[in-house]
Amino acid sequence: MGKKIMLQGTASNVGKSILVAGLCRVFKQDGHNVAPFKSQNMALNSFITKEGLEMGRAQVFQAEACGIEPNANMNPILLKPSGNHRCQVIVNGKVREDMASSDYHKYKPQLAKELKGIFKELSDNHDIVVMEGAGSSAEINLREHDIANMGMAEIADAPVIIVGDIDRGGVFASIAGTMLLLSEEERKRVKGVIINKFRGKKELFSEGVRMLEDIIKVPVLGVVPYSDIKIEDEDSVTTRFKKQMNKNDIHIEIIRTPHMSNFTDFNIFETQEDVSIRYVDYGEALGNPDIVIIPGSKSTIDDLKYIRENGLEDQIKELHKKGKLIFGICGGYQMLGKKLKDPYHVEGEVEEFDGIGLLDTETTFEMEKTTTQVEATICDNLDGYMKNLEGKKVVGYEIHMGITSISKDTKNLNTINKKLEKPVNYLEGSVNQKGNVVGTYLHGIFDEIDFTRTLLNNIREIKGLEKINSDVTSFDEFKQNEYNKLADLLREHLDIEKIYEIMS
Numbered sequence: 001m002g003k004k005i006m007l008q009g010t011a012s013n014v015g016k017s018i019l020v021a022g023l024c025r026v027f028k029q030d031g032h033n034v035a036p037f038k039s040q041n042m043a044l045n046s047f048i049t050k051e052g053l054e055m056g057r058a059q060v061f062q063a064e065a066c067g068i069e070p071n072a073n074m075n076p077i078l079l080k081p082s083g084n085h086r087c088q089v090i091v092n093g094k095v096r097e098d099m100a101s102s103d104y105h106k107y108k109p110q111l112a113k114e115l116k117g118i119f120k121e122l123s124d125n126h127d128i129v130v131m132e133g134a135g136s137s138a139e140i141n142l143r144e145h146d147i148a149n150m151g152m153a154e155i156a157d158a159p160v161i162i163v164g165d166i167d168r169g170g171v172f173a174s175i176a177g178t179m180l181l182l183s184e185e186e187r188k189r190v191k192g193v194i195i196n197k198f199r200g201k202k203e204l205f206s207e208g209v210r211m212l213e214d215i216i217k218v219p220v221l222g223v224v225p226y227s228d229i230k231i232e233d234e235d236s237v238t239t240r241f242k243k244q245m246n247k248n249d250i251h252i253e254i255i256r257t258p259h260m261s262n263f264t265d266f267n268i269f270e271t272q273e274d275v276s277i278r279y280v281d282y283g284e285a286l287g288n289p290d291i292v293i294i295p296g297s298k299s300t301i302d303d304l305k306y307i308r309e310n311g312l313e314d315q316i317k318e319l320h321k322k323g324k325l326i327f328g329i330c331g332g333y334q335m336l337g338k339k340l341k342d343p344y345h346v347e348g349e350v351e352e353f354d355g356i357g358l359l360d361t362e363t364t365f366e367m368e369k370t371t372t373q374v375e376a377t378i379c380d381n382l383d384g385y386m387k388n389l390e391g392k393k394v395v396g397y398e399i400h401m402g403i404t405s406i407s408k409d410t411k412n413l414n415t416i417n418k419k420l421e422k423p424v425n426y427l428e429g430s431v432n433q434k435g436n437v438v439g440t441y442l443h444g445i446f447d448e449i450d451f452t453r454t455l456l457n458n459i460r461e462i463k464g465l466e467k468i469n470s471d472v473t474s475f476d477e478f479k480q481n482e483y484n485k486l487a488d489l490l491r492e493h494l495d496i497e498k499i500y501e502i503m504s
Helices: 016-029 057-066 101-124 150-156 171-181 184-189 206-216 263-271 300-309 312-321 331-336 449-462 475-493 496-503
Strands: 003-009 034-037 040-042 046-048 054-056 077-083 086-091 094-100 128-136 160-165 190-198 220-225 250-255 275-280 291-294 325-329 339-341 352-354 361-378 393-406 414-419 422-428 437-440
Touching (some): 016 034, 016 128, 034 101, 040 128, 046 393, 054 077, 077 101, 094 101, 160 171, 171 206, 220 475, 250 263, 250 449, 263 449, 300 312, 331 393
Parallel strands (some): 003 128, 034 128, 250 275
16 A cells, blocks of 8 residues: 555645645655545536546646546545535446435445545555545534545545645634644644745744644644645635736636536636636626636526526627627536426426527436547637637537537537547537537637637637737646646745655
């Protein structure tokens, strides 16, 4: 069995996912075969592996930092909230069932047995496994049957490092309080502390570090400064939605619906110097963007109701009349059609619901979820914003319950030529005749720079601006460089030698 280390937090959003990715890259650079692991992840952001299995996106970017292919064993339990204290429980990449939170808590002992075997297999095949906890280490009301934090550390017999976030304030109290609330056996597992997101002068903080060590009786392994390294956030508890980007030549507005999923689809735009992004939150109105994006959704009909009730549907239609580009992905694609039919009550009691009606399509929700990776090429004879894109390669993955049919007057967006790495040939997506309303099931479609940069240059041309090239020619290469920057940051500010010692 390989070595292991587990990072747990004093709370959610303290930076565990990023630190795990950074340590994964450090160990990879040192010549080790490394893998990430998070036993239980609650997020609407998910990914489909080459085997067609679903997992959380945090372990995907951590796997990228390790230089290995993502595997559902790295995130064996994925919980996708569906409202009313219920969630879809995905185990080993496949939907097991929808459960109430109380029923899930009772089900945890069974899952704990499965986790033991899954983790052993992962550990047997790697030199090091870098584990991540969920939320806080000291959720005392959930201690019984815990499988996310100390419960998982016990299953794996892993040493633990506690991460505290100084940026939100009260880091000394949060770390000391966490240690206080742990049981004696749990405290024995904690071998060190990392203070994350530091913005001040380190020399003025050294006395505080010494005082904290005296209180908690474990070493502070480093104080990591806040850094704007562009790596994916783990879930919707992210500052990305509140970030106001400067208004540039091309402005994109993304509707943040209550059940929005896979917002990582839009990270690529942050690498383009002429693009600004704004997430339109509850109570906010659309401005005058060049592109409006309706993202994926865990509950399409509920999110469509939200858009309608908040006046956003009328604003979308008005922007469409002005010739702006309206782009829907997955659930957003379904909403743009004329009808959404739910004969099996997959999403609720209503069997038929009117869509926004900007695409001549109809979607029928099915009982079985589609989960697949695909490769495709953009169709020819597209107009408007979609001109000059014919034959360009796009890659992505599909996660949806619906099947969408299109009218003869609606054009297809792309031809799928590979599915789960096997050759296929079928059409996907929709584009209206004018080329200013587009829908697709492909998450990650914008990650191909050639496709995205050509689309952005089409907008520039329509606005009378000169076309420009992207400084980023490969999104994957860009991310690899960011992982290396992160590793450099951790080597400078963490006691990596001590972490190796802890694992031994």
